[in-house]
Amino acid sequence: MSTDSNNPYGTPSQASLGDDFSGTAGRGSSRKMLIRQIAPLSAGKILGALYAVLGLIVGGFFLLASAVGVVAGGQNVGAGLMTGGLSIVFLPLLYGLMGFVGGAFAAFLYNVGASMVGGIELEIET
Numbered sequence: 001m002s003t004d005s006n007n008p009y010g011t012p013s014q015a016s017l018g019d020d021f022s023g024t025a026g027r028g029s030s031r032k033m034l035i036r037q038i039a040p041l042s043a044g045k046i047l048g049a050l051y052a053v054l055g056l057i058v059g060g061f062f063l064l065a066s067a068v069g070v071v072a073g074g075q076n077v078g079a080g081l082m083t084g085g086l087s088i089v090f091l092p093l094l095y096g097l098m099g100f101v102g103g104a105f106a107a108f109l110y111n112v113g114a115s116m117v118g119g120i121e122l123e124i125e126t
Contacts, residue, residue: 044104051099055092062087
């Protein structure tokens with residue numbers, strides 16, 4: 001009985017020509033995958049949501065800065081608090097919109113580039 005009969009991937013030369021699996025026994029195997037296309041709407045949604053959270057954090061800092069300015073003796077208390085309060089609403093909306101548009105545009109550009117030169121190759125270990 002040959003040692004290759006117990007190898008589910010065949011001989012090393014056969015394994016390299018077949019599936020893109022490689023690895024050593026006992027360590028798990030790795031598989032190469034290729035990202036050929038990214039859905040622009042999907043990328044826009046996730047980046048829009050992430051940027052909206054970032055805008056909420058930045059808006060919180062603006063609110064804190066305006067509150068510190070009011071406590072420190074700012075001359076126009078109403079304007080300072082209104083600016084800080086609006087920033088906590090306006091900045092997440094603005095950042096979310098910019099993230100959506102930027103993410104969708106970046107995915108579109110990736111798709112154009114990947115169609116010309118190929119996609120991004122990933123190696124995943126299982």
